[in-house]
Amino acid sequence: MDNDQRENQQGDVIPVDDSSYSDQAIEFSALIRERAFIGEVPYATISDGIQKQFEDYINMEDTTNYVDIFYNQLSLSYDRVEEDESEPHPTEIKEILSSVHDAFIGLMQELFYRRLTISIADLESETSDKEDLEFIFRRLYEYFILGAKNNFKVVIASDVLKTIGEIGSEEEFYARLQELMDDYSPLLTTITPTRFLECRGDQEVYDLFDNGRVNGNFLRKYSPKFYRNEDFVVEMINYIMMVHRFNDNKTFMHDESSNYYEDDEAFTEMATVAVDHETKLRIQVNPTRERIGNPYFKVFDSCRPKEKETRVARLHFLDSGMEFHKDGFLNWDITNKDLKRIISSLESSHKDFPRYSVWQMACYLWNMELGIVDDRHEYFNGQYDTENKEHPSYVPSYQKMPSKWVYDKFK
Secondary structure (H helix, E strand, C coil), rough: CCCCCEEECCCCCCCCCCCCHHHHHHHHHHHHHHHCCCCCCCCCHHHHHHHHHCCCCCCCCCCCCHHHHHHHHHHHHHHHHHHHCCCCCHHHHHHHHHHHHHHHHHHHHHHHHHHHHHHEHHHCCCCHHHHHHHHHHHHHHHHHHCCHHHHHHHHHHHHHHHHHCCCCCCHHHHHHHHHHHHHHHHCCCCCCCCHHHHHCCCCCCCCCCHHEEEEEHHHHHHCCHHHHHHHHHHHHHHHHHHHHHHHCCCCCEECCCCCCEEEECCCCCCEEEEEEECCEEEEEECCCCCCCCCCCCEEEEECCCCCCEEEEEEEECCCEEEEEECCCCCCCCCHHHHHHHHHHHCCCCCCCCCCEEHHHHHHHHHHHHCEEEEEHHHHHHHCCCCCCCCCCCCCCCCCCCCCCEECCCCC
């Protein structure tokens, strides 16, 4: 047999460069990788999914957190090798997993630089820590890709409402906003990256840039893509009008019966935990730092609440109580049918952070808005619980959701 020939599994002589042999080698390599990298989602699916999300972070229909899936499956894969004493090739499996991890790091590095001109300083260090890289990739991906629409809505709304000047009728306001949207397309040229990060309010991402661990002017390519997304333009305008309306109608009230004092519960994106279009509910937290008392969250029976038309339930975090207030909305005395909708929404995965439920994110965001916590990972690891256990408004990381809420008019 010549040097440039081989036998296939059937014993047939084939050239070394035969395409069928090449295909078999690729399939065998993929098979070995799949055997090492365990989990419901193959690595190829994860890679393809992430690339599609980077290609169109505004219109993406698939909002799966593939980075979370990758790292969870990678951890499970390593654990299996350590625990499975019957594995005949543990060293080889670990080497394959290491190569899969390296491929993933290379993919994320390329996508962030090519799509957002973002570079990661840790990757240039010979002593880069893989756990640190995992944190950076998770945060940047959740923030810039999964959270893209929310980012642009909050930042553009803030910029517009600070500069729009005197506003006439609602029709004039809408027409003016349509004109202004051209200023933010295709790129946000009037806003600096630092101001963008400050406005969005994610301290972890801000610190990554501020400390020099992440670099790059992402606004050179990061775009709301209004020029090819008229629906998002309309959504953006409606959001700005909604924020303006709620901020312009701040409530000042004192309820003698409950001794609760509240002011300035502005309707902002930071306070919105989730909008569930399936159950047609909006869940929101609005703590005020002057108010000390039983913490609660709001559930509106509409995705787009309107004063005098929308019902709102104020439900306690720490017990099964609920409250009625006069704040421009209708009080919602929930029924068992309503309760099922609310619990279904609270138990669902959070859209931007699927590893947590909406209930968990409501607990975290309440504390964050109140100024008690800031780091999400530290909160869910329980690092704030001990120091705040005596705080009357703190919701601990382990807080279980009540099975029902009932209004007691005598309290």
